[in-house]
Amino acid sequence: MRQEERDRRGPTFTETARREQIMRGAIDAVNELGYHGASLSEIARHSGVAKSALVYYFGSKDALLLHVVDGVYSALGGAIDTAVAAERAPADRLRAYAESYLDHVGTHRLELTAASDIVVSHRGPDGVPLYLATEDEDTALLRAILTSGMEAGVFRAMSLPAAVAIVENMLDLAITAVQRRIDADLDTLTREIVDFIFRGLLV
Amino acid sequence: MRQEERDRRGPTFTETARREQIMRGAIDAVNELGYHGASLSEIARHSGVAKSALVYYFGSKDALLLHVVDGVYSALGGAIDTAVAAERAPADRLRAYAESYLDHVGTHRLELTAASDIVVSHRGPDGVPLYLATEDEDTALLRAILTSGMEAGVFRAMSLPAAVAIVENMLDLAITAVQRRIDADLDTLTREIVDFIFRGLLV
Amino acid sequence: MRQEERDRRGPTFTETARREQIMRGAIDAVNELGYHGASLSEIARHSGVAKSALVYYFGSKDALLLHVVDGVYSALGGAIDTAVAAERAPADRLRAYAESYLDHVGTHRLELTAASDIVVSHRGPDGVPLYLATEDEDTALLRAILTSGMEAGVFRAMSLPAAVAIVENMLDLAITAVQRRIDADLDTLTREIVDFIFRGLLV
Amino acid sequence: MRQEERDRRGPTFTETARREQIMRGAIDAVNELGYHGASLSEIARHSGVAKSALVYYFGSKDALLLHVVDGVYSALGGAIDTAVAAERAPADRLRAYAESYLDHVGTHRLELTAASDIVVSHRGPDGVPLYLATEDEDTALLRAILTSGMEAGVFRAMSLPAAVAIVENMLDLAITAVQRRIDADLDTLTREIVDFIFRGLLV
DNA sequence: TATGAATGAGTATTCATTCAT
DNA sequence: TATGAATGAATACTCATTCAT
Known part of the structure; x- marks a missing residue:
């Protein structure tokens, strides 16, 4: 085989x-x-x-779709990793995280709309959708950035799970925008999202 | 018939x-x-x-599911309308909007997880999922609140579509939390979401 | 009941x-x-x-449809009986038979198209369609006319079942014409059919 | 596929x-x-x-049944074409047409009873049964034979559509006979039908 | 390595019929 | 006398998967 x-x-x-x-x-x-x-x-x-x-x-068909999702999100994760690794300060690292995420969405629209569609609609044999089956590992980097920022006093103290969820969710907005219109202009949205995130997090 | x-x-x-x-x-x-x-x-x-x-x-099956969605979101909309109608100032109205939304999610968990699942996965005959087929009417109240707040100078000037999307998306987080764990404690999340929204919007 | x-x-x-x-x-x-x-x-x-x-x-539905067929064909049979009873000579009786049949079709188009549709498509529980389940009684009058005409030497000698089938079949053409166009002009067709029948039967 | x-x-x-x-x-x-x-x-x-x-x-089921009808009537049409092509004079061609038709029915009973059943009962998406949706092409050969015979003065002048309908209808009688009894003896009926047709058409 | 052929379990929907009232 | 409510059995069709080659 x-x-x-x-x-x-x-x-x-x-x-x-x-x-x-x-x-x-x-x-x-x-x-x-x-x-x-x-x-x-x-x-x-x-x-x-x-x-x-x-x-x-x-x-199987399911395995194929999961491979697609895996490939697309690995690529996204890789782009983020690279961008974040170039920075030291928590705020810079967060900005790199968000901007590389949004930039990657803009440059890989077909991949991300498809993967997002699968993540949202696909159910495992247990009936649990992929988007609810988030692994700790998936958010490890963002959690680390936020934690170090809070410890450094540059981000305000708030519930870490809430912060992670909020930031991830807000970045997802770019994918939704692209799903709505595949040639959507992401520049404004990107600026607003990053701005909103920092206003919410900075002390 | x-x-x-x-x-x-x-x-x-x-x-x-x-x-x-x-x-x-x-x-x-x-x-x-x-x-x-x-x-x-x-x-x-x-x-x-x-x-x-x-x-x-x-x-038909589709008609049934759409009825469910309709019923659930009508109830949510009704609760929001009532809460918002009790306030005059834009900031108070926005807070009423967010808190009644999140409160309703907490008290109608089964309905909203199901409806959200349908909205996310159901495709019309044209293949367009419900959650991408947002009607202007659905966001009219929120748009009005944000507009009046910006005009009154209490909310900072920002892209209105972006603001609407961000706020709605953030409130949706409560549904996701409940989908993940049906008995999730929403109190903390509610506070953090509302806080985050106001930090992002207030001048 | x-x-x-x-x-x-x-x-x-x-x-x-x-x-x-x-x-x-x-x-x-x-x-x-x-x-x-x-x-x-x-x-x-x-x-x-x-x-x-x-x-x-x-x-039952079947019983209803059979009643409809029964009613419609009884009315047709009655019209024919009346017309034929007014004549004595076999040739006159056959002409009365054919012309009253075709006339009745022209004046009861809705009834006959519907009944014919049922007769042609309906199957009994045994799978036998109505139009194949002809009873002897249904063709008794025509058979009698043809027989007496042959005996009198006015119609040529030919297979009686064949003659009956041919005549009935030819008269049916009027119903088909009406099924094709509900307002079909039957005058020409009537003349041609009657003419054809007599050319085929007269010695 | x-x-x-x-x-x-x-x-x-x-x-x-x-x-x-x-x-x-x-x-x-x-x-x-x-x-x-x-x-x-x-x-x-x-x-x-x-x-x-x-x-x-x-x-689809419909496509299958239409294929059956198509195959069966193509074979019938082919047999007729061959037989007719061997003759020159209109009367001979008509006789070849009728006899090859009736002969083919006798030698392909199962095929023709089934195809006839489908033609009579099947409705297209528009609700029109196949037997009413006759194409001009289906009767082209018979029309040509009758026309040339009338022009040659060997067939009497009569309404062409009526003549076509009458002849086709009469030949159909053989199928009905076989539907009634699958092992029906068609010899007599064949002779009577052909005879009747010629009596009706010859000057 | 790659596929054409074939299928079984599943889908939404239709419809004549039953029955309590 | 008449019907609204409810259903079970049937319908055509879909689709991921298997398997011999």
Whole structure:
């Protein structure tokens, strides 16, 4: 079976290409038809491969969609990590966090609208949607920034979980805007969001 | 047929009761199984009636779910209207808006988690999800409050659409919290949200 | 139960009126929606009574439709009987048969299109369509006319079943014409049909 | 999907076989249960395949039934074309038309009873039954024969549409006879029909 | 490595019929 | 006499998944 071999020897070149191709097809299908309309056959059609190939490469439709989400949010996380790592002061790091997030949304619109659609609509076998299944790890960096800022006295003291939720939620607004209009102008919104966050957090 | 009769003579007592019973079943089913899992048969099972009864009373599954959404958000809107109407000053009105919203979420958890789930996952025939199909009317009151506050100089000047989106989004956080844990303590979150909103908006 | 009482005492006035009203509704529904579309609820709607009333008065949907067919073809048969009874010579009687048939079709278009639709599409519980379940009795008069004409030497000798089938089938053409266009001009067709029949039968 | 592939590369061997198998099942089901009783599951059962296979190969139940009708009447039309093409004189061509028609009915009883049943009972989305939706093309050959015969003075002058309708209708009698009794003896009926037609048409 | 063929479990919806009143 | 309420069985159709090749 493919997955096991991959574990042993790592993916071959063509395999990686095929997986990439299929994930792009999935993103296109979700954007065009919505999560509900993105059936396996539609994804296959958008990918230019047979339905059975999707199952062959990803094991199941669900696994494929989760891979898409994983890939998109990993890329977003990577961009944020890089931006934040370039700063030392908590406020600068928070600004880098927010701006790199919003910038990445603006430059990866198709990926993020699709991934967001999946995150919002997909349910695991237990019926729990992805967007409620946040792992601690996902918010670790933001939590660290906020904590150090509060300890440094540059951010006011407030409930950490609340602060994390508020900031993440506000950044999400950019994705919603892009979902509404794929070519939405994010500049104003970006400024307002960052401004609002800092007004809420600074002492 | 049921719907037409209702238009002519108004609902009978038993009809209202049955509709209520079915809508409760739908809310239960959505909460337990998620929007996707809430098939007609599951809703019927949770309601204690036959599948065909749902169609008999609501015409279609979609119509039923939209009725649920409509009912839940009408109640929320009503609570907000009442609270806001008791105040005159923009800041007081905004506070009443936010607090009544958050309070209503706390006292109607099942209804709002279900309705929110539907709003987020349901697609109309055009494929557009409900939460992207916001009507101007839905945000009219909030827009009016923010506008008058800005004109009065009590709120700082900022993009009105951005302000509306930010405030609504932040209030939504309470629903997300309840979706995560149905018995979540909303007191802290409520205080933090209201505080954050006012810090962001006041001059 | 209604039917049993009717057997005992004969139908009351209002009962007859109701049955009439419902049969008219059925004819309207079949003409407007076709046999397939003429569901019990549609017939009820066209009749202005409740679905359950149809069952109450006729026992079942099938029984109702059979009553309609029966009524319509009885009226046609009556018109033919009257016209034929006025003639003595076989050729005159056949002409009276054909012309009264075609005339009746022209003056009872709605009834006959509906009845014909039912006859053609309806299946008994055994799966046998009505138009194949012809009773001997239905063709008795035509058979008698043809027989006496052949015996008198005015019609040529030919297979009696074939002759009956051919004549009936040819007269049916008028109904088909009306089904195609409810306001079809039957004059030409009538002349051609009668002419054709006589050319085929006369010695 | 099956249909699209077929357009691109032509049907594969197994595909053709499966389609044949399913169409035979449909013919059997219609003959046994009538158009109404021939549900997708019954057709599947008679075909020995799963319901979903019917949809896989034909797209929908309606498409399948229309394919059956199309196939059966194409074969009939082909037989007629061949027979008629061998003759030159209008009367000979008409005789070839009628006799090949009636002969084909006799040798393809199951196909024609089923197809006729479908034609008579099936309604398009507009509610118009197939047998009323006759295309000009369907009667083109017969019209041409009759026209040329009238012009040559061998057939008497009469309304062309009436003549076409009468002849087609009379030939249909053979199908009705077979529907009534699948092993009906068509020899006599054939002779009588052809005879009747010529008596009615010859000058 | 890749897929075409086939399916079974599931979907929403329709509809004639029943029954208490 | 008449009906509103309710349903169970049936309908066509969808779709993720399997499997032989």
